Amino acid sequence: MAVNTRLPKPRISLFSKLKSSKFSSQTWLLLIVSIGLFLFFALKDPRFVAAPSLKSMGFQLPEIGILSLAMLLPTIVGGIDLSVNSISNLAAVLSGFFLVKLLPPDLLAANPVLYIVLALGLALVVGAVCGLFNGLIVGLIDVPPILATLATYTLFTGIATGITGGKTVTGFPDQVGSIGAGTLWGIPIPFIIFIVLTVLVYFLLYRTTYGFKVRMLGSNPTAAKFSGLKNNSILLTLYMISGILSSIAGILVMSRTMSAAYEYGTTTYVLLAILITVLADIVPGFGSVFNIFISVLILQILSTGFHMILAGMQGSSFFKDFFWGILMIFIFILNFFLHRKETQN
């Protein structure tokens, strides 16, 4: 979406000591805010930094985090993907359906691990196909991404609704839960997966030729075209990767809740993912994967923190939304003054 046309300005002064670092002022702001919020809640309620609370945060944040990574990729080429959550649900529903309804129960009981791996593979394939479909409509037919992915959002949700008849798929073998609810050296596995994917996306965007092409296409599609880039095929693969990421989020949801539903998260998750990319200051051509990571962290800290200190109050979870909106405006304004200071010098 070409709503954000701010160009990166030369960053001097104020953070002059950190000039050599690659961090932008937005990254510093986000870091300071996240640490500040963390300390605030830790001082307010010591239970916040206790192991159970940290662990539950580690289980909750990866789903929205991975969806935000899936949102990041189209955003960097000036697009948007409203279908991330519906891809995630469709992947979960289809792979759950395969396990519970299509496979004969005795076959599954004989060798559960093999079939679970197959089902997870199926989920990834579903994600790739859905993403490819988005890429086709956006890249080949040239439909504006917001329109294209809104249509596919309806379509993918529709497939999931039709197949399940609107019901939740349950009754998975216990092993399914080992990913979403398991821990490795005390760290929740979903959190490890999220970190790994964040690093992978970083490498894809900043350490490969493909990533360079993607960023070039994002900053100026016309120039990219005339430099001999195949814009269509870049878009196609990018939306496909985004789809695969979404389906991984779906696997985590299915594994953590031991169920698959067409309506999980609905539009809230999509809006959250967009919010995170906006807070992370992702603009066409430029975007820091690390910013996404901290933004997800801030959201989770706010959510868990307010839940803890406002517990028992009516509508306590809604205060987080209110605060989150104000915090975003605050960060934007602060960043405006930082930018101005930089350009004045």
Place this chain on the structure above:
Amino acid sequence: MIQKLLRTNEFVVFLILVALCIVIGFINPAFFSISTLFDTLRGATVYYILAFALLPVIIAGGVDMSFVAIAAVSTYATHMFLISIGFEGGIWIYFAISCVIGGLMGLLNGFLVTRFKLPIFSVSLATFTMWYGFALFFIGSTMNFNLPNGAVGYYENYLITVADPQVGKTGLNSSILIVILAGVFIWWFLKYTTIGRGVFAIGGNREVAVRSGYNVKGILLTIFLIMGVLSAAGGVLYGLLNRFFGPTVLQGNALDVIAAVILGGASINGGKGSVIGTLLGVTLIQVINRALILCGIPAEWQKLVVGLILVVFISLPALRARKANKMGHTTAMMELE
């Protein structure tokens, strides 16, 4: 003249709409009835007004998400206030208070965008979250079905009534007058005012607009004020027609409205868009959503069919535009001749 008409995006959307209606009518002849028409118009009322509210912002090159929050929260606040003081009067007080609140909420967006040079999309997402959170936490988290006596009958305030063999008596709700008023106002604003022409200039090329002397800040503030006021009016109608006021109504509809405006030919990059196109875009999405109930498709498969139809129909105008682009200057030459 006719060739020019054929080339407009509005005409393509119009053709799709007509074709769709014929197909539905073929499957279920009951579709071609006055009551279906009135029903569709009634269902679309709120979305027409919200789309009109959003149109100038999209033409100016921005995408706003917060208009639904403005619609919901300004009216919910008004309603809860009026109920708490035991108000029993009519709907005009609702419109008056909500529109003032909505206008101020719109101006807040405008202020943030112009004073701090922030992207419209980012600001609107922040205020979207903020206002819904505000309503839920500070005003109330439940829907309120308790309408004052003066407003409770508005949902059946008909301009014309017709007898229908299937549903009995039905009619054209008078809220359609507000839609017409809003549509004509936006059309006049965009076409005949200096500020309105400036909206197109900003959307086409902001730098050029600044240099040619347009007061960009003033224009942006104006369109956000209009957006706020119209959104609030849409929110009041939503409450009155559905007979309840809630803190989170319309939350999931922001994207639908944006899609309808863009489907109607407005460019997401700004500089292009029309009231007629917007009207057609909203109508098309409404008809698609209603068509399936009439065609007897099982409930659980309806969403899939809506999705399929949407995928096909959004691709058609894009394919046509791509073809026109490929022809490039040849078409331009033909137009010159």
